[in-house]
Amino acid sequence: MATRALTIEDVKTGEVTQAVYEHPFVVRLCHWVNAVSLFVMVGSGFQIFRAFPSFGAKIPQKDLLNWPKAFALGGWLGGALQWHLTFMWIYIATGLLYLGYQVFSGNYKQVLFVRRDLPGVWPMVRHYFFFGPKPPVSEAYNPLQKHAYTSAIVLGALSVLTGVAVWKPVQFSWLAWMMGGFHLARLWHFLIMWAILAFVFGHLVMVVLHGWNNFVSMLTGWKKHPEYPSE
């Protein structure tokens, strides 16, 4: 895959740096719209959950956790449903635009975790968590990153499918059936949200630890001082 690359010469000092065009416009747009959507979906989801914070019977009701109202969006169940049912369309549209773009542009190769990436996972885990040596970098994302991003995309799709099963358990009875019925679909939807939150947490930690350059590249598309050779 050909990557657009530039050699930048500082006009004053004459210093030379490299930059690569890492994130196409559609990817950046989807990333930031999705960041807002996720915030709204999770916040309003918590407010919806507050109406019945349990996955058991209604009688007797055993609450799983009493989620604080301060970390919920919408004010009450009806308000939260308005947020949830509005932003779900933005969330779905963004997901479809992203997937369509990645597939048709071929850019998916940047993030899709494939069998070839498997041997590189353990060395990266050793490096991140057990002070192992840093494996050589040859592309935008290392195998562990690819694994994380591919998982996040799968989780995003699952959040929509479980959500549809909760929203329309009769019209999409086959979806609800695959999840063990309406009752369990609600639990899956909740668990997948936590998995997405775990990804977001790890993602934010890595951004803070690793990089201003990474952060800027998701804004402008261009990444200065790439660790991998540009073609």
Next chain:
Amino acid sequence: MNSRTDSRKFKSVSRRELLKLTPVIALGAFAIPQLQNPLLKGGLAFSDWASARLFRSGHLASTFADSDLTPFDKFPINDYDVDDPGVDFDKWTLTVSGAVQKPGDYTLAQIQALPKFTQNTRHVCVEGWDVIGRFGGVRLSHFLKMIGADPTARFVTVQCADDYYESLDIATATHPQSLLCYEMYGQPLTREHGAPLRLSIPTKIGYKQAKYLTGLKVSHVLEKVGYWEDQGYSEFYGL
């Protein structure tokens, strides 16, 4: 593909790329108080529109075995006001009005003269809980035929003894599982569950399945949507 550029030019290229993201700021409209409500109402209306398109008249809600039933005493009693609005059963009638050939007061005996259907279906509350109950009654579609409802009418609105009110789109009202329900678990409806007559609509969320019915109106336009809808809930909320 590697070409040279100077740092000034690179800065302007980067800036242009950054500016392309300005459409994301449009989402900030949701944070402006004056715009937030209309935007969310619009989103909800779009969801309702999509829900009505997704509804299939011939698609039945799942039915369950007797062994799957939630025990009767564990079937929640939800209402917005009182458990028992004190209906006088001896004097009770269902007042039919609107686009019908035979308006007037119908007794429970007249309604029960129609063929009876019993079904074990899931009752889903907007709060998130669900139970499986056994509901018996007559098909709303049969009753609409009995009262000579205008086949071009689009809505059925109900009035309740506790001043609750609800509405159904005609597609849902004429769905074969939509019941005017007078029995639960093989027994006449108890007062808390909406005696003498309630709606049981397994393709709708719980708050649309009104209890303690006193009036039924068939209409072409929707004058009153529903108590909870007026507080901000979805109008269609089909399952």
